[in-house]
Amino acid sequence: MLITEYVFEIYPNKNLMTIIKNITYFALIMLVFLRSATPSETNQEFNLAEIAKNNYVHTGNHVSIEDVGNDDIANIGFIVGNNCVAVIDTGGSIKTGKKLKNSIREITNKPICYVINTHVHFDHILGNKAFLDENPNFVGHKDLAEAINRNRDFFLTQFKNNLGLKAKASDIIGPNILIEESTELELGGRTLTLIPFSISHSHSDLIVIDNKTKTLWAGDLIFKERIPSLTGSLKGWIKTIDKIKKLDVQKVIPGHGGIAKSLAEALKQQQDYFKLLLNQTRKAIAEGTFINEAMENIDKDNQLKWLLHDYQHSTNVSKAYTELEWE
Numbered sequence: 001m002l003i004t005e006y007v008f009e010i011y012p013n014k015n016l017m018t019i020i021k022n023i024t025y026f027a028l029i030m031l032v033f034l035r036s037a038t039p040s041e042t043n044q045e046f047n048l049a050e051i052a053k054n055n056y057v058h059t060g061n062h063v064s065i066e067d068v069g070n071d072d073i074a075n076i077g078f079i080v081g082n083n084c085v086a087v088i089d090t091g092g093s094i095k096t097g098k099k100l101k102n103s104i105r106e107i108t109n110k111p112i113c114y115v116i117n118t119h120v121h122f123d124h125i126l127g128n129k130a131f132l133d134e135n136p137n138f139v140g141h142k143d144l145a146e147a148i149n150r151n152r153d154f155f156l157t158q159f160k161n162n163l164g165l166k167a168k169a170s171d172i173i174g175p176n177i178l179i180e181e182s183t184e185l186e187l188g189g190r191t192l193t194l195i196p197f198s199i200s201h202s203h204s205d206l207i208v209i210d211n212k213t214k215t216l217w218a219g220d221l222i223f224k225e226r227i228p229s230l231t232g233s234l235k236g237w238i239k240t241i242d243k244i245k246k247l248d249v250q251k252v253i254p255g256h257g258g259i260a261k262s263l264a265e266a267l268k269q270q271q272d273y274f275k276l277l278l279n280q281t282r283k284a285i286a287e288g289t290f291i292n293e294a295m296e297n298i299d300k301d302n303q304l305k306w307l308l309h310d311y312q313h314s315t316n317v318s319k320a321y322t323e324l325e326w327e
């Protein structure tokens with residue numbers, strides 16, 4: 001049925017002007033409906049979801065850091081307040097950072113006041129440069145600036161493709177605001193609480209709580225589905241998780257893996273893994289098992305069904321072993 005026939009059918013006795021008016025309204029309504037029903041191509045491609053009011057997450061893919069696509073493996077996103085926007089992690093390349101920025105600009109024109117990095121690893125920070133022209137404050141753990149300085153050359157050689165062949169050390173952007181203790185950032189009608197931790201997953205871990213929606217951005221202190229990578233301290237990480245468990249939050253965005261509806265759901269797989277790693281590594285050390293043997297035998301069959309277990313698990317055992325043998 002044509003729009004005009006449709007209008008005549010519902011308004012058979014109206015005069016011509018009313019009919020034209022109604023056709024215009026109808027067309028406008030259809031236009032608004034079609035626009036909202038079909039998300040813009042960029043956001044659709046970039047797989048962006050509003051998981052709580054004005055709190056948007058792009059979920060990373062589970063490929064190893066040596067594979068193509070390693071620049072888009074972490075969960076990254078942003079929170080929109082009345083006055084401005086805070087970005088949380090920027091992805092593992094300038095290209096991913098730009099995609100995130102473009103997706104923000106499709107949703108709001110408010111200034112980006114903060115770019116917060118949850119820790120030093122490349123998959124969370126190399127996209128920072130894409131936000132430079134927005135003039136935000138770059139925010140991170142008190143030890144993040146130093147950690148980035150230590151890693152600049154490594155990032156430049158190891159992740160050349162992610163930064164561009166002509167990349168310079170100055171393209172890796174560190175924080176200008178360093179967080180030493182629990183700190184609030186104001187976005188206008190919306191406060192974020194940032195909490196830094198001592199050595200856990202890394203040496204520069206920080207979480208972000210969106211107080212309005214009780215949403216926790218956990219960074220890599222929480223992994224789901226994808227196996228955790230232990231680069232800091234197993235015992236430190238377990239202590240940090242005990243503190244995180246006391247927080248009053250609902251939804252949880254892990255650094256890698258699906259969004260969880262509660263802390264208990266977010267932590268289940270990782271807690272079981274840490275228990276296994278701690279107990280079995282301690283046992284191996286007590287029995288005089290050599291590190292190579294421990295790396296080969298502990299949790300050989302991937303009891304918790306982690307993704308990328310073959311790729312990461314034995315490195316975790318080795319890290320745990322060298323930490324626990326001095327107990």
Ligand SMILES: [Zn+2]
Nearest residue numbers: 074123220255
């Ligand atoms: Zn990560």
